[in-house]
Every structure is written in C-alpha cells, then in structure tokens.
Amino acid sequence: MTADLPGTSEFDRWRRTSPFAIVFFVRGTIEQIRIYGQLLATFGLAFLLVRARELAGELIPVAILLIIAVAVLRYWFFRFRITGDRILIRQGVVKKTALDLPLDRIQAVNIQRSLTDRLLGLVTVSVDTAGSGAVEAVIPSVKRAFADRIRAQVAAARRERLARRAEADPSAEGVAIPTGDQRRPSRLADEALAGEAPDGRPARQLATDDPSPGEVMMKLPPGDMVRIGVRMLGEGPVGVLPLMFLARDPRDLLRYFAGQLGYLEPISREEVPHDLVSDLAELIVRAGFVAAVLAFFAVLGIYGAFKTYFGFRLYRTGAAYRTRAGLFTQHEVVVQSVKVQQVTLSQNLVDRCFRRFRMTAQPVSDDAEVLEVPLIGANMAEGLRAELFGSEGGGLTLLPQSRAMVRVSAAFIGALTVKIAAAPALSIPTIGLLFTGPSAGWAQFALIWVLVWTLAGAVIALQRWRRWGYVHDDDGIAVRSGFVARKVEAFLFRKVQSATVKQSPLQRLKGLATLEMQLAGESVEVPYIDHRAACRLRDYILYKVESNARWH
Amino acid sequence: MADSTPVDTGVPGMFVNPVVPLDSLPGTESLEWTPLHPRFARRLQVGALIRAVLIVGAWTAFHLRVLPFIAERLPWLPVFAWAIIGAFCLWSLLWPAVAVPRRGYVVRDKDLLYKSGVLWRSVKAFPFNRVQHTKLDSTPLDRRFGLASLSVFPAGAGAGHRIRGLGQETAERLRVYISERIEADGDAESNDTDAAPAPAEDSEVNSETNWETNSEGAGDSGQ
Numbered sequence: 001m002t003a004d005l006p007g008t009s010e011f012d013r014w015r016r017t018s019p020f021a022i023v024f025f026v027r028g029t030i031e032q033i034r035i036y037g038q039l040l041a042t043f044g045l046a047f048l049l050v051r052a053r054e055l056a057g058e059l060i061p062v063a064i065l066l067i068i069a070v071a072v073l074r075y076w077f078f079r080f081r082i083t084g085d086r087i088l089i090r091q092g093v094v095k096k097t098a099l100d101l102p103l104d105r106i107q108a109v110n111i112q113r114s115l116t117d118r119l120l121g122l123v124t125v126s127v128d129t130a131g132s133g134a135v136e137a138v139i140p141s142v143k144r145a146f147a148d149r150i151r152a153q154v155a156a157a158r159r160e161r162l163a164r165r166a167e168a169d170p171s172a173e174g175v176a177i178p179t180g181d182q183r184r185p186s187r188l189a190d191e192a193l194a195g196e197a198p199d200g201r202p203a204r205q206l207a208t209d210d211p212s213p214g215e216v217m218m219k220l221p222p223g224d225m226v227r228i229g230v231r232m233l234g235e236g237p238v239g240v241l242p243l244m245f246l247a248r249d250p251r252d253l254l255r256y257f258a259g260q261l262g263y264l265e266p267i268s269r270e271e272v273p274h275d276l277v278s279d280l281a282e283l284i285v286r287a288g289f290v291a292a293v294l295a296f297f298a299v300l301g302i303y304g305a306f307k308t309y310f311g312f313r314l315y316r317t318g319a320a321y322r323t324r325a326g327l328f329t330q331h332e333v334v335v336q337s338v339k340v341q342q343v344t345l346s347q348n349l350v351d352r353c354f355r356r357f358r359m360t361a362q363p364v365s366d367d368a369e370v371l372e373v374p375l376i377g378a379n380m381a382e383g384l385r386a387e388l389f390g391s392e393g394g395g396l397t398l399l400p401q402s403r404a405m406v407r408v409s410a411a412f413i414g415a416l417t418v419k420i421a422a423a424p425a426l427s428i429p430t431i432g433l434l435f436t437g438p439s440a441g442w443a444q445f446a447l448i449w450v451l452v453w454t455l456a457g458a459v460i461a462l463q464r465w466r467r468w469g470y471v472h473d474d475d476g477i478a479v480r481s482g483f484v485a486r487k488v489e490a491f492l493f494r495k496v497q498s499a500t501v502k503q504s505p506l507q508r509l510k511g512l513a514t515l516e517m518q519l520a521g522e523s524v525e526v527p528y529i530d531h532r533a534a535c536r537l538r539d540y541i542l543y544k545v546e547s548n549a550r551w552h
Numbered sequence: 553m554a555d556s557t558p559v560d561t562g563v564p565g566m567f568v569n570p571v572v573p574l575d576s577l578p579g580t581e582s583l584e585w586t587p588l589h590p591r592f593a594r595r596l597q598v599g600a601l602i603r604a605v606l607i608v609g610a611w612t613a614f615h616l617r618v619l620p621f622i623a624e625r626l627p628w629l630p631v632f633a634w635a636i637i638g639a640f641c642l643w644s645l646l647w648p649a650v651a652v653p654r655r656g657y658v659v660r661d662k663d664l665l666y667k668s669g670v671l672w673r674s675v676k677a678f679p680f681n682r683v684q685h686t687k688l689d690s691t692p693l694d695r696r697f698g699l700a701s702l703s704v705f706p707a708g709a710g711a712g713h714r715i716r717g718l719g720q721e722t723a724e725r726l727r728v729y730i731s732e733r734i735e736a737d738g739d740a741e742s743n744d745t746d747a748a749p750a751p752a753e754d755s756e757v758n759s760e761t762n763w764e765t766n767s768e769g770a771g772d773s774g775q
Contacts, residue, residue, distance in 0.1 A: 502669075505671045520710055545682060546662040546663060552708075
C-alpha cells in the first residue's frame with residue numbers, strides 16, 4: 001500500500017460519490033428509457049407518441065428535467081463504504097438494494113472513464129465478482145485513489161487469506177519460496193504486486209497525466225483504427241458481392257425454371273426480358289450500390305473502432321495485464337495471468353489481408369471482462385501467449401497457419417455433409433411429393449435439389465474440415481476451427497473442468513470420437529480423432545487436472 | 553483405479569515436470585460401470601405413460617371440440633396427428649428399456665465418470681477437484697420409486713450435469729462422498745494464488761451448500 005493513499009477512515013464510513021456522478025446516472029436513466037422505449041415501440045405505442053407531437057415543445061423540456069431529477073435522486077441515494085474486508089454499496093430510490101462484496105471474492109477491479117470523468121480526473125470503478133452475473137457493482141465518478149485503494153485492499157485480503165492457509169497447512173509452505181523459474185521468482189509476489197497501486201502517484205491528478213500502470217507492452221497507432229474498422233466488416237463483403245453478379249431480377253429466372261419444371265405455364269427463354277446494354281448499366285449500378293453499402297459500413301466500423309480502441313495500450317505489471325483504450329469513454333481492463341482460462345486468436349478475411357489477428361484472454365467467469373487486443377501481429381501474439389501461460393505450454397502455438405497443427409479425420413467431411421444436407425435435401429422433395437404426387441417434373445426437380453444440396457454441403461464441410469486442427473504438448477492444447485474466418489483456442493489442461501468423449505454411430509464404425517473439454521468459460525471440441533487417442537488424451541487431461549488444484 | 557495415478561506432484565505450486573508413463577495412466581476401458589437403479593427404467597415408463605395419457609386426452613378433446621370446424625380444409629390432419637402422437641407415446645414407453653441399461657457411472661478416487669447413449673454415446677468425466685458444489689433432487693414420482701437425481705456443478709457449467717436414476721441412498725452417499733472430496737481438495741489447495749470465489753475452498757459457502765442439500769436429502773427420506 002502506498003503512502004499517498006488516504007487512510008482507511010476516509011472510506012470506512014458511508015459516503016456519496018462526487019456530484020459529477022450525476023452525469024453517469026443521467027446516462028443510466030436514458031439507457032433505461034431507451035430499453036423501455038423499444039418495448040413501447042414493439043407494442044405499437046410509439047404511434048401514440050407520434051400523434052402527440054404537437055405537445056413535443058412542452059414535453060421535451062419536462063422530460064429532460066425529469067431525467068435530471070431522477071439522476072439527482074439516484075445520486076443522492078447511492079452510498080458506498082469500504083470496511084476492512086468488504087465493499088458495501090447501498091442504492092435505489094424506490095427499490096433499495098444493498099450490495100455486500102467480500103474483498104477476497106473480487107476477481108478484478110476495472111476502470112472506465114467517461115469524457116466528464118476524464119476532464120475532471122475521476123474514474124468509474126466496476127468490480128468483477130465471479131459467478132454473479134446479476135450483481136452490478138459500479139461506483140461512478142470517484143477519485144483514482146479510491147480505485148487504487150480497492151485494488152490494494154483486494155491484494156491485502158488475498159495475502160492474508162494465503163497466510164492463513166499457509167499457517168493452517170504448513171506442508172504447503174512452498175508458497176513463498178522462489179521456484180526454479182527465474183523469470184518469475186514468486187507467483188505470489190507478482191500477484192500481490194499486480195493488485196497494488198502500481199506506482200505511488202498522488203491521488204489528485206489531471207486527466208492528461210494518467211499514471212502509467214506498468215510497462216507498456218504495445219500501443220495501437222490511429223492508423224490501426226482504420227484497419228480495425230474495416231475488419232469489423234468481417235465476412236460481410238463476401239455476402240454482398242453476389243449482389244453484383246445477379247444478372248437480372250431473379251424473379252424472371254425463377255419464373256423461367258418454374259415454367260420448365262411444369263409448376264407454372266412454361267415460357268420460352270426469349271420471353272424473359274433481356275437486353276445487353278441495360279444489363280451492363282444495371283451491373284454498373286449494382287457495383288456502385290455494393291461499393292456504397294461497403295463504404296457505409298466501413299465508415300461506421302472505423303468510427304466504432306476509434307470510439308472503442310483509440311489510444312489502445314497494453315500494460316504489464318507483474319503478472320497482471322491491463323488494457324486501456326477509448327476515445328470518449330476510456331475503458332480499462334485488468335486480467336491476471338493465473339486467472340486466464342483460455343486464449344483465443346482469431347483472424348477473419350480482412351485481418352488476413354493485413355496479416356494481423358484479434359486476441360482475447362478469457363478470465364475465470366463469464367461476466368468478468370475479457371482482455372482483448374483488437375489488432376496484433378503473429379510474433380506479438382505468440383509472445384503474449386507464452387507470457388500468459390508462463391512456463392507451461394511451450395509446445396503450443398496460436399497461429400492458425402502453423403505446420404504443427406494436426407488435421408482431424410477426413411471422415412468428418414462426409415459426416416458434416418450429411419448433417420448439413422440431409423434435412424433440406426430430403427424434406428422439400430418429400431413435401432413436394434405429398435402435394436403434387438409423383439411426376440417427371442418432380443423427379444427432375446428432386447434430383448437437381450438433392451444434388452445442389454449435397455454439393456453445397458460437401459463444399460461447406462470440406463472448408464470446415466480444412467479449418468479443424470489441433471496441437472498439444474504436455475501442458476495444454478491449441479484447437480483451430482472456423483469456416484471463412486480462422487480461430488485458434490489454446491488453454492492449459494489443468495484449466496479443464498470436465499471432459500467428455502462422444503461417439504456417433506458413424507464415428508463408432510470408423511473408430512473415431514469427439515473429445516469435448518469444458519472450461520470455466522466455454523467448451524472446446526476436437527472432433528473426429530482416433531477413439532483410442534481421444535480416450536488417452538482424456539485420461540491424460542484427467543491426470544493433469546486431478547494432480548493440480550490450480551485453475552483460477 | 554485411482555491409486556495407480558502415477559505421479560504425486562508434491563507441492564502443487566512448485567514447477568515439477570515428472571515424466572508421465574502414458575501407458576500407466578488409468579484408462580476407462582477396463583472399468584466396471586455401475587448401472588443405474590433397476591427401477592429407473594420402470595419409473596421413466598410410468599412417467600411416459602402419464603404423459604401419454606395427458607397428451608391423448610388433450611388431443612381427444614381437441615379432436616372432438618375443435619377439429620370438426622377445420623377438418624374440411626385439412627382432411628389429412630387427424631390421421632397425421634394420431635400417427636405422430638402414437639409413435640411418440642410408443643417410443644417414449646419402449647425407449648427407456650433400451651437406453652437405461654446403457655447408462656452407468658463409476659466413482660473413482662479423484663473423479664466421477666458417467667456414460668450414456670445408445671447410438672450417440674458419450675462418457676463424461678468430472679474431476680472432484682473442479683466440482684464447485686452438488687445438488688440432489690427428486691420429483692414426487694422419483695420418490696415413489698425411491699430414486700433421486702444428483703447434479704454436479706463444475707465452474708461455468710450453468711445448470712450443471714445431472715445424473716438421473718440413482719437410488720435415494722446411493723445418491724445421498726455419493727453426494728456426501730463428493731462433498732468430502734471437494735473439502736479435501738479445498739484444504740489441499742493452499743497454493744492457490746488468488747482470491748478465488750470457488751465455494752469448494754470456502755467453508756462458509758460450502759456449509760451453505762451442505763445445508764441446502766442436506767435439507768433436501770432429509771425431505772427425500774421423509775417421503
């Protein structure tokens with residue numbers, strides 16, 4: 001704990017936050033109104049509002065005053081307190097709620113800074129507790145010192161608990177003894193450091209001189225915001241492009257085929273309106289339209305990227321990693337490497353053009369915030385992965401193009417084809433048969449239909465199969481999957497919560513199996529590998545899990 | 553089975569990297585699976601029968617009161633619907649006799665295995681040192697047959713994994729055993745380096761869980 005921090009007494013009584021928090025509550029109120037507004041709209045009540053627009057001149061100022069009044073009330077009734085071992089929050093104007101967060105349950109203390117916060121040098125603290133999605137512990141517009149204080153106390157509570165444990169169980173005194181690993185002499189020391197206020201900066205500071213929360217590992221220049229923005233288009237372009245190549249109104253084509261198949265009166269090819277010049281003109285118009293749509297979404301994406309990721313920085317303090325970014329509202333996420341369950345590297349088509357990736361590290365629970373690096377190069381990603389996993393998982397890789405990745409069995413293609421194509425390929429002709437009875441036209445249609453679906457299914461399945469791959473070493477596994485985009489999920493075996501070996505009838509026939517590994521966050525599957533190999537891997541994972549209690 | 557776990561890692565936090573003789577890892581090939589309670593298939597069939605009676609009753613009412621008004625336009629509907637209802641009821645009456653014998657579980661020293669499935673088979677493994685808490689529950693019908701369901705909750709598993717069709721006493725013994733294992737692991741977990749919320753290692757939450765399940769268990773035996 002740093003000397004600049006105010007004494008315990010300052011926070012150990014019921015306090016309000018600073019009045020600037022009213023802005024936060026105004027926003028909260030508006031957000032609630034927006035949600036109710038959508039509800040109203042769905043019930044058609046928005047119609048009434050439109051009818052009443054003559055009254056708008058009077059209603060709007062009243063509404064604004066009401067919103068501010070509600071926000072002031074909410075501010076007034078919001079109180080918090082930090083005692084020795086817990087944070088207490090009382091809030092609510094009509095419906096009162098009292099929150100009680102034991103410090104040693106707190107997973108992370110994250111910080112957001114809205115524009116007003118930044119102008120005034122304040123922060124909004126949100127507290128992550130694992131496994132309590134419904135609990136929302138946000139303390140708006142407080143001094144930075146408060147956040148540092150909570151972090152320090154969380155770290156202290158943790159140390160105390162560990163000390164108590166060590167006392168109770170002297171056989172496990174390895175805790176404080178440095179291990180053979182030179183890079184991190186003691187996890188515990190790192191841990192304690194991570195929760196600590198990084199450097200004893202004075203409590204009062206201006207928005208401009210943020211305290212540097214550790215060593216800067218990477219920054220994203222504004223140019224990268226454009227890349228991120230374009231990336232947000234994702235596979236969209238692939239979906240939009242076919243618009244360009246639809247030669248004419250598809251209804252004409254459908255009408256023609258319907259005629260040929262005998263469902264409607266046949267028409268000849270010539271009766272379908274057709275004109276080369278107008279086709280060409282139409283193509284150009286379509287191209288322009290597609291370009292405009294893409295440009296529109298690109299601009300939206302770039303704006304979004306600037307808003308969320310502007311000034312992105314990744315810091316490291318001991319074993320804690322922290323990102324800070326945002327144009328207006330600055331968002332800070334802290335994740336400790338021991339709590340990381342799995343690391344994901346994904347790359348869509350646009351990323352692939354830039355040779356970059358998106359990386360996320362998922363901590364213990366679903367509601368805890370994910371550490372995200374929106375744009376990262378291959379080397380940096382591998383380096384960060386190695387750091388997050390520490391001395392373990394040295395044989396893993398996050399890079400989808402890696403040659404180490406082992407493909408799954410090719411039987412996957414056939415199985416997935418059947419899975420995709422069977423239902424639509426069989427159901428539509430059957431329904432057709434029920435309605436029209438057997439006929440030559442039906443047979444022709446059914447044949448084409450089944451062929452098209454089988455082909456489409458096979459192409460999709462082949463592409464999916466090309467994406468599947470895995471590589472594992474003694475400590476962990478990396479699994480690659482995807483369709484157009486590629487994704488590699490990597491985790492250490494000791495983070496696994498439960499494991500399942502599944503076999504479909506086809507897999508049993510071919511001696512294959514699917515291995516599913518459930519983590520605290522999500523579950524990862526390796527499909528269509530050798531059954532014996534799957535069982536052995538499962539047994540090995542169980543051995544790793546059962547001989548190691550550390551998973552968060 | 554479990555004492556053949558090859559290597560004791562000693563202090564969990566220390567970096568030790570023993571060579572693991574892969575072939576000596578305990579496998580699941582030679583396990584003796586404990587079948588579910590012999591009355592479970594019958595209980596499912598009785599449940600299916602009750603459901604079938606309800607469905608047939610509801611559809612008969614529909615058939616008599618509503619169908620005459622729409623029968624003109626959909627002449628195939630009654631036959632179609634009766635065929636589907638009949639197939640469903642027959643299936644749910646017969647299937648338990650096939651499926652239940654293929655389910656089974658094994659309790660080992662460090663984990664619980666559960667297998668199920670006739671065509672699509674699966675073997676799930678739940679290591680005790682990842683289980684957060686357990687739950688027992690039984691419906692009135694279960695209790696009439698002296699059965700109970702045990703759910704285990706690893707972190708992030710949402711609704712948990714449910715093993716149905718255990719005898720009430722077996723389920724309770726299993727629950728107590730797993731709780732003991734969890735506590736044992738929680739005590740051993742002294743090198744855990746952070747402020748974890750895991751109920752497994754928190755006596756307060758643990759006692760709460762026990763209380764909850766205990767009271768349920770008491771309810772069961774009272775029946």
